[in-house]
Amino acid sequence: MSETGAPPLPQTPPAHSPLFRAEHHVWLTARVLEQRLFAYHFLNAGPDPVETALEAYRNADGGYGHALEPDLRGPVSQPLHTGHALRVLDAVGRCGGQRVERVCRYLTSVSTADGALPAVTPAQHGYPTAPFMTVVDGPPSDLLTTGPVVGLLHRNEVWHAWLFRATDFCWQAVDSLQVSHPYEIQSAVTFLDSVPDRPRAEAAADRLGRLVREQRLAALDPSNLDAFPVSPGYALGEHHFPHDYAKTPGSLARAWFTDAEMSRSLDHLAAEQQEDGGWPIRRRRWAPSTALEARPMLTIEALRTLRAYGREVG
Numbered sequence: 001m002s003e004t005g006a007p008p009l010p011q012t013p014p015a016h017s018p019l020f021r022a023e024h025h026v027w028l029t030a031r032v033l034e035q036r037l038f039a040y041h042f043l044n045a046g047p048d049p050v051e052t053a054l055e056a057y058r059n060a061d062g063g064y065g066h067a068l069e070p071d072l073r074g075p076v077s078q079p080l081h082t083g084h085a086l087r088v089l090d091a092v093g094r095c096g097g098q099r100v101e102r103v104c105r106y107l108t109s110v111s112t113a114d115g116a117l118p119a120v121t122p123a124q125h126g127y128p129t130a131p132f133m134t135v136v137d138g139p140p141s142d143l144l145t146t147g148p149v150v151g152l153l154h155r156n157e158v159w160h161a162w163l164f165r166a167t168d169f170c171w172q173a174v175d176s177l178q179v180s181h182p183y184e185i186q187s188a189v190t191f192l193d194s195v196p197d198r199p200r201a202e203a204a205a206d207r208l209g210r211l212v213r214e215q216r217l218a219a220l221d222p223s224n225l226d227a228f229p230v231s232p233g234y235a236l237g238e239h240h241f242p243h244d245y246a247k248t249p250g251s252l253a254r255a256w257f258t259d260a261e262m263s264r265s266l267d268h269l270a271a272e273q274q275e276d277g278g279w280p281i282r283r284r285r286w287a288p289s290t291a292l293e294a295r296p297m298l299t300i301e302a303l304r305t306l307r308a309y310g311r312e313v314g
Contacts, residue, residue, distance in 0.1 A: 017314025018273055018306070022299050025277035030296035033057075033068075033088070038300055040092055047092035054088050057081065062106035070290040072120065074127025077106060079117040079145045086152045095156040104160040107149065115165025116141035117149060130286050132233060143173040147187035155194035167195065174204050181231040182217050182240035189245055189253045202252060209256035218242050220261050222268035235284035241265040247301075248308040266309055269302055 019042055026038045033053040039045035057068040063077025064085040072078050082103060089095040110121050118139035125135055150166050170191045177188065188208060192201040212218050219228040219239040230238050242265040246253035254262070272279055278295045279302045285291045303313050 017312075018270065019303060019314030021273065021277035022303055022313075023277070025299055026296050028276070029278065029292055031293060034296040034300060037088065037091065038296070041300060041304060047094055050088065050092045051094055054085060057085065058102075061109065062102035062104075063110070067293070070293040071130035071133060071286075072124060072127070073129065074124065076121075076123040076127065077110075078121060078124060079107070079110060079149070080119065082106060083145060083149045083152075086149060090152050090156060095152060096158060100153070100156070100158055101160070104153075104158070104162045107166075108162045111162070111166070112139070112141045114141055114169055115162070116143075116146040116169035117166070118142055119145050128287070130284070130290070132284060132286075141169055141173075143170060143191075144184050144187045146170055147173070147191035151190040151192070151194040154196060170195070171200075171204075174208070177208065177211065179215070180208075180211065180217070181234070182244065185212060185217060186240075186245060189251060192252050193250075205252035205255070209253065212245070212256060218245060218257070220257070220264075222264060235282065238282045238284070241268060243269050243305050243309075247305050262309075266306065266311055270306060270311060272302070 023038065023042070026035055030038065031053075033050070033056075036045070036050045036053045040047060040050050054064075057064045057066045059065050059075070059077045061077050063079075064081040065075050065077045066081075067073045068081040069078070069084045072080060086095060086100075086103065089099065107117065110117065112118055119142040120129070120133055120135050120139060122135065122137050122139070129135055146166055147170050150163060150170050153160070153163055154167075170188075174188050174191065177184070180188075185208060189205070192205045192208075195201050216228050217231070217240060219225055219241050221227065222241065225237075225239055228239060230236065242253075242257040242262050245251070245256065246262070248254075257265070274280055278299045281291050281294050281298060283294075306313050
C-alpha cells in the first residue's frame with residue numbers, strides 16, 4: 001500500500017507489445033474473472049480478487065456452474081465447470097483446503113459407477129448447450145473430463161477418497177487409447193504430468209506421443225495445414241499444434257516434438273494475435289456470447305504459453 005493507503009497502481013506493459021495489445025482486449029471484452037486473472041498473471045495483482053470473482057460461479061453443492069465454461073449455459077453445476085474452477089485455483093495457488101474439499105464432495109456426488117466423471121450430467125437438460133455436447137440420462141465416464149481434474153488434484157497434493165477410483169479410471173483409459181483426438185490427448189497429458197507414478201506416466205506419455213504423430217493429431221508445419229486433417233466432429237480449421245499439448249517446457253508432451261517443431265509452433269501462436277489484441281477461437285462457434293467469453297481465456301493462455309517458453313510478450 002502507498003502512504004495514502006491506496007493500493008499500488010498496476011504495472012503497464014510497453015506500448016504496442018503483445019501484452020499491451022492483449023490488455024486492451026481483456027479490458028474491452030473479458031468477464032470479471034478473466035480480468036482478475038490477467039491482472040494476476042501479468043500486472044502483479046494478488047490472488048484474492050481472482051478467488052472472489054470465481055466464488056460467484058460456485059453453487060451450494062460444492063460444484064461450479066453459471067456458464068463458467070462458456071459452452072454450457074445455465075446455473076447448474078457441471079464437472080466441466082468444476083474442472084475449469086480447479087484450473088483457476090491452481091493458477092493462483094489456491095487449490096487446497098476447504099474449497100477443494102467441497103469440490104471433491106461434489107465430484108463424488110456426480111461420479112459414474114466406476115468412480116469417474118461424465119462430460120455432462122443430466123442436470124443440464126433444459127439449458128442452452130453447445131451442439132457438440134450431448135446431454136443424456138446415465139452418461140458414461142469420460143477421460144476428457146476426469147483426466148484434468150485428477151491431474152490438477154494430484155499436482156496440488158490433494159488427498160481425498162474420490163481420487164483413488166478416479167485415478168484408476170484414468171490409467172485404464174489412457175492405457176487403452178488406440179484412436180483419439182486432440183482434446184482427449186490434452187486431458188491425458190494433464191493427468192500424466194502430475195500423477196504420482198512417474199515411471200508409468202513417462203512410459204504412457206511416450207506411447208501417446210507416438211500415437212499423436214502417427215495419427216497426425218498435431219499440425220507440425222503451420223505453413224502446410226492441409227497435410228494435417230482436422231479430427232472428425234471438429235470445426236473447419238480446428239487444428240492443434242505442439243504448444244497445445246506441451247503448454248510448458250516441463251510437460252511430458254514436450255518430448256514429442258523436436259526443437260524446430262516447437263519453435264514453428266510458438267511462432268505460429270505469436271502470429272495468431274489479432275488486430276484487437278486477442279487470440280482467435282478455433283472451435284465451433286454456436287452463439288455470439290460463447291466466443292466473446294472464450295477469447296479472453298484463450299488470450300491469457302496464449303500469453304502464458306509464450307512466456308513459459310521464454311518468448312518476449314512485453
